[in-house]
Amino acid sequence: MATGETGFDDVTFDLISVQYHSLKAGHDYGQYVRDADNAGRDDIAGFFRQVMKEDSDRAARCHEFLKELSGTTESGPAVT
Known part of the structure; x- marks a missing residue:
């Protein structure tokens, strides 16, 4: 796998990015x-809890x- 200047391969970087944003x-x-609860909208609060x-x-x-990739050559030099 190709690595960028960071030493991370694209898949590792992508997983880290999705994890961070999630x-x-x-x-x-x-x-x-809290906003939905305060507005008395249990349905919307439930939706936000689900999300x-x-x-x-x-x-x-x-x-x-990421645990699977850690320490393998697939992860690139940044996490091996």
């Missing part, structure tokens, strides 16, 4: 849940893939 979004959704769980699951899946 975790960041999950943090933001907490406020969205937050999906992002949490997505971040966990990325973490598992």
Whole structure:
């Protein structure tokens, strides 16, 4: 696999990016849940909770893939 100037291959970088954005979004959704709760919109709060769980699951899946790649030649020199 090709690596850029960072030493990370594209797949590792992509997984890190998806994991970061999923975790960041999950943090933001907490406020969205509170806003919907405060507005008395349990349906919308439930939707935001569902989205937050999906992002949490997505971040966990990325973490598992990154553990698999860590220490292998597939991951590039930055994580071997």
